[in-house]
Amino acid sequence: MQKQQFVLASIALSVASALAHADATTTGGSDSDTVSTLSKVTVTANKKEEDLDKVAPNINVVTRTQLDENAASDLSGIVKDVPGVSVEGQNSKFGAAEVTIRGLSGARSRVLTLVDDERLPDTYSGASDQALTNWRGGKDFVEPDTLKQVEVIKGPSSGLYGGGSLGGVVSYRTFQASDFVDDDKTFYGGFKQSYDGSNKGSGSTVTLATKQGELSGLLMVTSRRAEETDNRGDKGGSGTSRTQADPQLVKTQNVLAKVGIDHGDHALTLSLEDFRRSTYTNYLEGVTGSTKADNLDVGVKRSKMALDYRYRGDGNFDGVKLxxxxxxxxxxxxxxxxxTTSATDLYTWDQDLWGLNGQTGWQLGGHHLTTGTELVAKNSERDMPKSTGSNAKYYPATKGYQFGVFVQDEFELGRFSLTPSLRYDLSRIRPENDAVYLANSGTVTSKDKFSASAWSPKLSIKTALSERLTGFVNLVTGFRAPTFEELYLGHDYSMYRMMLIPNVNLKAETSKGIELGSKYASASWNWDNTAFYNKYDNFIEQKSFVAGSTTYYQYQNIDRAHIYGFETSSKWAFAQDWLLSSSLAWAKGYNDTDHSALDSVDPLRVINSLAYQQDRWGSSLKWTVSAKKAAGDVSNSAYFRTPGYGVLDLSGWYKLNKQTTLRLAVNNLTNKKYWNWSDVKTLQSSAYPMDRFTQSGRYVTASFETSF
Known part of the structure; x- marks a missing residue:
């Protein structure tokens, strides 16, 4: 009962600012009565630059200021406060993490991740969702200090972004030289030092930028070092009963370089980036029985090269982007x-990805047209050479490509603004004749190629309900072709009485959805609301069945699934220098075939914060509340269900001068013991000591940043 009252209290607080402001407006208050105003944010989620308060409420932005306030040093810190978004696997021994948006996970390539409009390489899970796996990978190889802002589109987005955006899009925007220098200030130097007490992590970033006439350049170099992320487990030693985090050492280096030339209406930018992370884990929980030691050394390297050309249009022509x-x-x-002997297994995952994007737009009478195309080619290979000289493969080497083309029209019809769009996508994957894979009971050859295509329409409707209140309706569709892993995963684990079976007959996932929302925007108060309902056909899940004494695993299409929910957020500058912010996200999801719950959907979460800010200093108190995972919201009653919790974070910043800022935060102020559902979903407390998966207790983060 106390926990229910706790959650209800947090929900009440999340709408208090809205009710209070409504009352103030009724009694004659106006924006001019409040000195504090809310800043403007520009987004490109709809393939053009727009103010955030003009787009539908399913689009959220994480600004550079918010990243600094959250001391973001990894993926979980980047999306920490976005309603309806969570991160799974952040503190695993693999250093791998994925974003989940409204119950759909990037771990199954249902969330599209972009960096400056470039697709990131694919993720993989290794063996079986339902069985322990020795290896997995994520998409957490982006350095947070290089980010200017992050745009999150929630819900099916294939009408503009194509395959892989069934659940939404996470779009990272890195800094440009123009963010630091211009014709008046031709050189910039910056240094940032940060500390994270949850893992004894330290990070250093050096930024250099210059502009000389038409030429500009940017160089950002980041180095990080951290240990294992602390938890609330209190049992050390080795073996499966250990609850303390396994000893870990994580080192990360990132270099981002950009060189640009800006000549009249033409701009050309060359971008180079090299991200490297090594994660060494002394896997003490695996030391049991005859196993005397178990160590895992993971190295991830992502490198990229991009050439970006832009022609600035004028008048009715938007220009060209390539x-x-x-x-x-x-x-x-x-x-x-x-x-009894020493054995070393090397798990490798290689992917090369080439991409070509193009976009243009123009005004034609009362219509604004935008059209674009995308071509992506991928070569993928996964290998597992053993110290015994043998080799194993779970998939054959594959080659594939994705092609997409879209058109979008924006026009006015009376008091309504309508934006229909249509995209065509074609996806093909061809496996190689891989002798090693076939020798490990794989059954796929080059004749088992896969092809899928789809037309994905979208209709957005916007109308002014009053001077400051805007209503939105989105009718959306989604498309996702099966991944190489879902199609071709096959391996003989007969010694463990387990078999992984390929399925080259999978169908592409599709979705249809509706979203209703509203936005109230004034100089001192924003309030966004959105309700959504999405249906998924041919939903792909890994299923298991037992024959004899062997358990078989295979990815299969289930007939249908659906997810629905509600989100609200508000910001109210209710007095000079004061800001009250609130957000709430609630969703439910079900497999319509067997009527079981979708375990990927997070429980209700509410975030409330109160901030005070002057020119030289500021402080904020944040209260994050999560409801418990109810019995009816899991597909298996044996799964551990996370209890509800409330966590307080206190932070502050101080400007020593115009160029230098200090930040300090005390997180989990009350040293609360709690679990995030995204980290423990589908785990059974009878099989694991659950304290191993608790979040960090009380810890401090700090940073020092200066420029010249």
Whole structure:
């Protein structure tokens, strides 16, 4: 009962600012009565630049200021406060993490991740969702200090972004030289030092930028070092009963370089980036029985090169955008076990990705047209050489490509603004004749190629309900072709009485959805609301069945699934220097075939914060509340269900001078013991000591940033 009252109290607080402001407006208050105003934010989620308060409420932005306030040093810090978004696997021994948007996870390529409009390489899970796996990978190889802002589009987005955006889009925007220098200030130098007490992590970033006439350049170099992320487990030692985090050392280096030339209406930018992270884990929980030692050394390298050309239009012509890029991912996971002998297994994952994007737009009478195209080619290979000289493969090497083309029209019809769009996507994957894969009971050859295509329409309707209140309706569709892993995963684990079976007959996932929303925007108060309902056909899930004494795993299409929910957020500058912010996200999801719950959907979460800010200093108190995971919201009653919790974070900043800022935060102020559902979903407390998966207790983050 106390926990229910706790959650209800937080929900009440999340709408208090709205009710209070409504009352103030009724009694004659106006924006001019409040000195504090809310800043403007520009987004490009709809393939053009727009003010955030003009777009539908399913689009959220994380600004550079918010990233600094959250001391973002990894993926979970980047999207920490976005309603309806969570991160899974952040603190795993693999250093791998994925974003989940409204119950759909990037781990199954249902969330599209972009960096400056470039697709990141694919993720993988290794073996089985339902069985323990020795290796996995994510998309957490983006350096937070290089980000200017992050745009999150929630809900099916294939009408503009194509395949892979069934659940939404996470679009990172990195800094440009023009963010630091111009014709008046031709040189910029910056240094940032940060500390994260949850993992004893330290980070250093050096930024240099220059502009000389038409030429400009940017260089950002980041180095990070951290240990294991602390939890609330109190049992050390080794073996499966250990609850403390396994000892870990994580080192990260990132270099981002950009050189640009800006000549009249033409701009050309060359971008280079090299991201490297090594994660060494002393896997003490795996030391049991005959296993005397178990160490995992993971190395991830992502490198990219991109050439970006832009022609600025004038009048009725928007101009032209062209981008050619190459992304290369190299993942090495080296596991060494000491039993009666020493054995080393090397798990490798390589992908090369080439992309070409183009976009243009123009005004034609009362219509604003935008059209674009995308071509992506991928070569992928995963290998597992063993120290014994043998080799194993879960998939054959594959080659594939994706092609997409879209058109969008924006026009006025009476008091309504209508924006229909239509995109065509074609996806093809061809496996190689891989002798090693076939020798490990894989059954796929080059004749088992896969092809899928789809037309994805979208209609957005916007209308002014009053001077400051705007209503939105989105009718959306989604498309996702099966991944190489879902199609071709196959391996003989008969010694463990387990088999992984390919399924080259999978169908592409599709979705249809509706979203109703509203936005109230004034100089001192914003209030966004959105309700959504999405239906998914041919939803792909991994299923298991038992024959004899062997358990078989295979990805299969289930007939249908649906997810629905509600989100609200508000910001109210209710007095000079004061800001009250609130957000709430609630969703439910079900498999319509067997009527079981979708375990990927997070429980209700509410975030309230009160901030005070002057020119030289500021402080904020944040209260994050999560409801418990109810029995009816899990597909298996044996799964551990996270209890509800409330966590307080206190932060502050101080400007020593115009160029230098200090930040300090005390997180989990009350040292609360809690679990995030995204980290423990589908785990059974009878099989694991659950304290191992608790979040960090009380810890401090700090940063020092200066420029010249």
């Amino acid at each position: 981008k050619l890029y190459h992304q290369q991912l190299r993942d090495r996971q080296n596991e060494t076990k000491l039993t």
